[in-house]
Amino acid sequence: MRPSRQRRLALLLAAVLVPVATLLVGPVTTASAATMFSDDFADGDTAGWSKSGGTWGVVTDGSPAVRQSNVGSENARLFTGSTGWTDYLVQARVKPLSLGPGGQVGLLARAAGATRYYRLALLPGNQVQLQAVNGGAVTVLAGISHPVATGTWHTLAVEVTGGTVRGRVDGVFVGEVTSSLIGAGRIGLQTAYSSASFDDVLVRNADIPPTTPPVHTDTPSPSVTPPATTSPVTPPATTPPLTPPPTVPPPGTVVLVVATDGDDANPGTLARPLRTIQRAHDLAEPGTTIAVRGGTYAPTSTIKILKDGTPDHPITLMNHQGEKVVIDGENMPYTPGAVGSSIPRADRGVLHVEADWWRFVGLEIVHGPYGIFGVDTNYGRYERLVTRDNYESGLHLQGASSGNRIINLDSYGNRDPRKNGESADGLAIKEGSGLDNRVSGARLWRNSDDGFDAWLFQSPILIEDSVAYDNGYNYWNLPGYAGDGNGFKHGGGNDPRPAVDHVTRNSMAWGNSAGGFIDNGNPGTLLFDRNTAWRNGRAGFDVSRSTSQLHRNLAVGNTPDVSPGSSTGADNSWNLGGDWPLASTDPATITGPRAADGSIPTSTFLRPADAADVGARL
The missing domain is CATH 2.60.120.560 (Exo-inulinase; domain 1)
Known part of the structure; x- marks a missing residue:
């Protein structure tokens, strides 16, 4: 594939x-x-x-x-x-x-x-x-x-x-x-x-400049002065365009086509497409590609993904030939749920995934009771998706879930009125366990709770090349607002809190209402390697309740920059000392259209002005 x-x-x-x-x-x-x-x-x-x-x-x-x-x-x-x-x-x-x-x-x-x-x-x-x-x-x-x-x-x-x-x-x-x-x-x-x-x-x-660290002066830099208030960084006014992914199925693949003008009595060909994704799922076998034609689909109930693919023949659900596909869950139950209510597990998600070996590509999922909700699901690939403006987390995995890949996700504007904003994250992998789950190239912003949340997930997760910004502000005027507002939250739970060694590298958190990167009470040995925290409302790196290892991280303009506790490390900006002027404080490139391969575009945003080997490189 x-x-x-x-x-x-x-x-x-x-x-x-x-x-x-x-x-x-x-x-x-x-x-x-x-x-x-x-x-x-x-x-x-x-x-x-x-x-x-x-x-x-x-x-x-x-x-x-x-x-x-x-x-x-x-x-x-x-x-x-x-x-x-x-x-x-x-x-x-x-x-x-x-x-x-x-x-x-x-x-x-x-x-x-x-x-x-x-x-x-x-x-x-x-x-x-x-x-x-x-x-x-x-x-x-x-x-x-x-x-x-x-x-x-x-x-x-x-x-x-x-x-x-x-x-x-x-x-x-x-x-x-x-x-x-x-x-x-x-x-x-x-x-x-x-x-x-x-x-x-x-x-x-490895992008390594000369090994001798540059000398940092004690002269304050106007580019890193913390804001006078905790007002958020303004995000883009519109959705960053989604670069169409490659959409040609492998030779010999069985293809079922879905279109807004289709009919579920049809065979699912390009000339006679199906009408609903659920019908295509029910007809699919391992190795099938479900190609969804452009348009907006508005199902009235959760689309249930319950049929397994295989390692050799995964099942793929993707947009057809780069066409813009929006799956709108506004007509589903619990959009939103009543304040203080719960959502039955089977009704969580525009896409509700309880299957293995699936690939989801190039879809925009909006206004659902969660965007995508996966439980006990393994070896899924979530590629170039947009999950926005849902009434719970944009993409949420939990339970016994292993081997999942989340690649180049944009997840923003998700909020949960039923919990006063306390639960909706851009991306959540929590309340479960499973090895080898990885996140790369994610952009998580303007969510009511956190950008990324690993609450009570008891196996290591790898996060790399990702950004979280502007989370935890009450843009929706929710009463009794309770959103946490962290960029990357690395576990936690009820005492005794599980010790989990998550790894986060080459990622950025800025403008969040609370912390940039936090252990959230996870007592494990987390690894933070070459990340950047800028102008977050609280600590850039709060690892005060863990024994984390931190290497080559950059923290500028946070309150404070680091809360280390018993955590250790070297070659971080706070170890090297001095002030840290930045090459650019303009996020427009990183938050704009993605590169042709779906990755976050490269820029000098938040890089040290003197090219020191500290912080993320995106």
Whole structure:
């Protein structure tokens, strides 16, 4: 289902053009993190990779993936990239199929030779280690206990920047160490006495300027003076345009077409479309694509998504050929519910999802009793959606829910009159558990409660490349207003509150009525890496009740900038001291139309004016 990436071109540019540019004009400083290489093996081969040991080939494992199948191989490796690569992040999905005694399955960074590299390894006995390998010597740099299951996909990530090496598994921080063993090298995939599949390999540059921190003066900067009042940052007056996503189903896919002038007695072809999405769901089988023609659909009851797809054949609900599709729930029950009332679970959501292996793409969902409500739902992909002006949270997942991907979501204007604004978030993953849920590229604003909320969700969630702003203000004149107004709320619950190690990186929170990034009483070891908090009504980073780790974060103009408690970290703006002038305080680019690939557009908004390696890069 994933589009094939331009991996050969990316590798060629990284390996050839960068050295040429360096030769001509000296070292190049990139303005933002960029993709250096990617491969999802959708083209069916391993061109551009070099093999050392083992039996490697592209197979279908839910989607095309490369597999090492020789369980007796002592050291099977697959390398790609340039030996000149220095500072970068490499990540991949990894599925161990067997883990023999003394075996391992790993992701390699800075491979300076066949036996010299940094390795993040999955080991028998639910162990994950960050290692330095130099010939026959293996040094364990860091390690944690973490569920390592054969037949299950895990996400591994290694970041190498200067003399610092960091590792994460499934969004959980493995460790950060200083090592001068290897300064540059390729990436690699590896097994030892094991078999595994690998997919979605991605390398991004780390956007690292010179390692010497710039000197910050004590002169106040007019660009970071806190506002005189707690009035919100004004959001865009209209919906940021939704860039149409790719909408061509894979060859051989069964397509059911829905149109406003259709008829549910029709077969669902383009010439004779169905009328309702619910009827299309009822007819769908694994592998079906439901293509919805442009227009506004106004169902009078919740659309129930109850039928499972499969790993090889998910079910897709998407807009047809980039047409604008609005699903309006205003005529459903509980829009809004009475003050103090509850909504029966089955009636929550314009789309109510209790199924696995679904993909939702390019839809705008409005005025519902929740926009999308998912419970006990796994391996869903929520791509380029708009969930706005609903009478509860825009997108809400709970219960036993694992492996979900929320990609490039815009969720705003959601409020809940029945609870006086206390419950409606832009995005909520809460009151449940499940591994490997990830959020990337989300924009969450002007919601009555919080931008993002992980209340009582008891498994780690990864949030990256996202923004939350202008949440927690009473734009709707709700009586007894009780909205919290945090940008990113990381758990919490009734005492004893669960300890959950959520990870948030490269994200921004600004202009929220309360905190920017808060632990909300979660006593776990959360990781905050390279985020920015600006002009929030309360603390930029409130981690006072956790043992969080904070690295390279920027906080400016908050009240206060940080409430650290027992949390620790380094290279944050408050550790480095001084004042922090900003390159831009104009959010127009980031809050405007999305880029052609659906991502948040790049700008200098809230970057340090002196290019210090602190804060988010969007």
